[in-house]
Amino acid sequence: MGRTREGCGYIALHTDAFNGYDPLDTTLKPELDMKLGFLKSKYLLVLFFVSTLVISFSYGILVGRFKIFPYDSLKNVWSSASGVKKVVAPALEGTVSGQEKSMIETNLMVLEAHKYNIMGEHGLMGDGGALEQVGDVVLGVDREGTFFFYEPGGVVIKINIHVDMNKNSFLGYMQEHIEREGTRRNADRYFRVLDLVARETERGVELVVSHHYWDDEAQGKRMRVSRLLVNDLKALLEGQRVGAEAWEVLYESYPPIPFGDPPHKAIITNHTGGRMALDRQGNLIVGVGEHRFDGISYPQIAAQDDTSSYGKLIRIDLETGQTGVYAKGVRNPQGMLLDRDGNLWETEHGPRGGDELNLIREGNNYGWPLVTYGTEENAFVWPHNKRQGHHDEYVRPVYAWVPSIGISNLTQVDNAAHPWDGDLLVSSLAGLSLYRLHIREGRVVLAEPIRIGERIRDLLMLDDGAILLFADNARFIELKPAGQEDEDVTLQFTEQERELGLDEVINYCSTCHSFSRAAGGTSAPSLWGVWGRDIAGSEFSNYSNALRRVRGKWDEGALKAFLSDPQGFAPGTTMPDPVLVDEAMLDALVAYLKRLQ
Structure with a gap:
């Protein structure tokens, strides 16, 4: 002690x-x-x-x-260890991670979905940007204005093109005037490149970009349309650099949006639109969002005010530079398409509900914010609408989504050999899906949702029939019709099975179940590969608790017991009783399921 x-x-x-x-x-x-x-x-x-x-x-x-130092050495070691595939051009580099593959069943076919993750420091920024095809080249730009070529298989090659957004000045101004970090992050996220359009001319390729621009003199935000002439796109792969000074300003929104009192909804907003399309005369049509000047967030109603460019579709003559209002009364144009028949389609976000597909005609007024099928957030009305749930006095949309899908861009399937030929494909953000719209006589007669599981910012229909999607997390998804020849043979019935009536039983089962390689829907799991599979063991997410409690695999004994008495096999299952009492039919059905591999 x-x-x-x-x-x-x-x-x-x-x-x-x-x-x-x-x-x-x-x-x-x-x-x-x-x-x-x-x-x-x-x-x-x-x-x-x-x-x-x-x-x-x-x-x-x-x-x-x-x-x-030693950044380059460590980067190469990491790329090799992680299996990154590189494409290298002089002074340029692109990377891609391994792909994910899945099958998606649609009404008319099965699609193979190949997803590619663009990785790391050489990656791209989502929440904006666009894709465009010029000849056989797929060109893209991300939110930050990084331009790139895309090659099938998930290969991205950055190129040295830079567009002037004066973004650093904008962020510096926001830093001085905004205290909350989250609000500053939104300022960065919503100040971006919005769309890209390209056309081939005798002088070369014209690239037209819609994007934000910070006006230092006015201390306000504008939406700008800028043009760049490139003599040879592929020369950009050889290290040619195109600086901001090479761009020509075609259009600026007016008036500039000033920094206002909190919560700064007008200047820090995603209601910016920006999608563009070329009409048959070579004019550029660009959608300018209303930036929340809707009479609710702010007292001004810009979409109905002819002294403001917000909430309008603007036409720009690319030869003369003249501009004018093409149509008005739009909210947040997120898609623009000139179809093969010369129709101009526009998609736009509604408020809570009311995302729209509009057929645009020159001079039309589409009513925003005075009418909508949507409602105010956390409410069941739209304050300006005289009759709730209606779209009176102004041009109605061709189709509206309630609830909202977070609509984005659209394209048309233009391939006579394709099952969807002529249909419109509309992409979505919040909906994480594509929507196939079959339009006849001016109305949507079929709207098929096709779940992708990603926020889709833009899409392209490629010449080989593949559909290329650009997701908000900078993923690329290639959708291709799956080769179904072997599957079709497997699904065919023998003469003996037809005589027994097995084809009728399978037809009954197919009202809920899929018999394709693709994943099933929301009502029942796919039966492709059921033989030998764990009970309640597929990717289907809505199995009953009763079936989840059963242990074992789907073998001959389990299948026969379940098909002959679902409730006896798994008390409480949602599977209806198919009433199969004939032993020969049970044997034939189990044999049919066994060969679906």
Whole structure:
């Protein structure tokens, strides 16, 4: 035990080094010094180890941030270890990760979906951008204005084109005027490149981009349309750089949107539109969003105000530079398409519900914000609408989605050999799906949702019949009709099966179940591959709890027991009784399911 000396107030420390030691007794000093030296060395080693970790971690951040030594070596090691595929041109580099493959069953065919993740520092920024095809080249641009070529198989090659958005000045201004970090992040996210259109001319390829621009003089935000002439697109792969000074400004929205009082809805908003299309005369039609000037977020109603360009479709004559209002009364144009018959289609976001597909005619007024099929957030009315749930007095949409799907761009299937020839494909963000619209006599007679599982920002119909999607997380998805020859043979019935009536039983089962390789719908799992599969073990997400409790695999015994008496096999299952009492029919049905592999 340690001891105390009264009068001095001295307290001996309770450690092994001082155990039984009288500090006034100097005979033990060498032993104490040795023990103290050992402790000091141990603490110095710990301090050295911790300091090394801190310094290494800090230097690692500097390497990643400023690309200093040994950034290039580490990058190559990581790329090799992670299986990254590289495409390298002089001074340019593109990367892609491994792909994901899945099957998607639609009404008329099965699609193979190949998803590609664009990775890392060479990746792209989502939440904006666009795709465009010029001849046999697929050109793209991301939210930040990074231009790239896309090649089938998930290959992205960046090119040195830069468009002037004056974004750093905008972000600097926001930094000074906005305190909340989350609001500043939204300012960055919603200040972006919006769309890309290209056309081949005698002088070369014209690239036209819609994007935001920060006007320092007016201290306001504009939507700008800029044009660039490129003599040879493929020369860009050889390292040719095109700076911001090479762009020509075709149009600027008016008036500039100033920084206002919180919550800054007009300047930090995704109600910006920006989609473009060329008409048959070569004019450019561009949609300018209303930026929340809807009489509710702000008192102004820009879409009905002829002194403002917001909430309008603007026509730009690319030869003369003349501009004018083509149509008005739109909210947030997210899609624009001139179809093969010369019809101009526009898609736009509604408020809570009421996303629209509009057939655009020059001079028309589409009514926003005075009419809509949607309602205000957290409400069941739209304040301006005289008759809720109606779209009176103005041009109605051809189709509206309630609830909203977060509508984005659209394209047309223009391939006589394709089962969807002539149909419109509308992409969605919140809906995570494509929508196939079969339009006849001016109305949508069929709207088929096709779930993709990604927020789709843009899409292209390629010459080979594939559909290319550009997702908001900078993923690319290639959709191709699946080869179904072997599957079709497997699904055919023998003469004996037809005589037994198996084809009628399968037809009854197909009202809920899919018999294709593709995943089933929401009502029942696909029966392709059911033989040998774990019970309730497919990707189907809506199995009953009763079936989930059953252990084992779908073999002959389990299938016969379930098909002959579903409730007896799994009490509480949602599977209806198919009333299969004939043993020969049960044998034939199980044999049919067994060959669906």
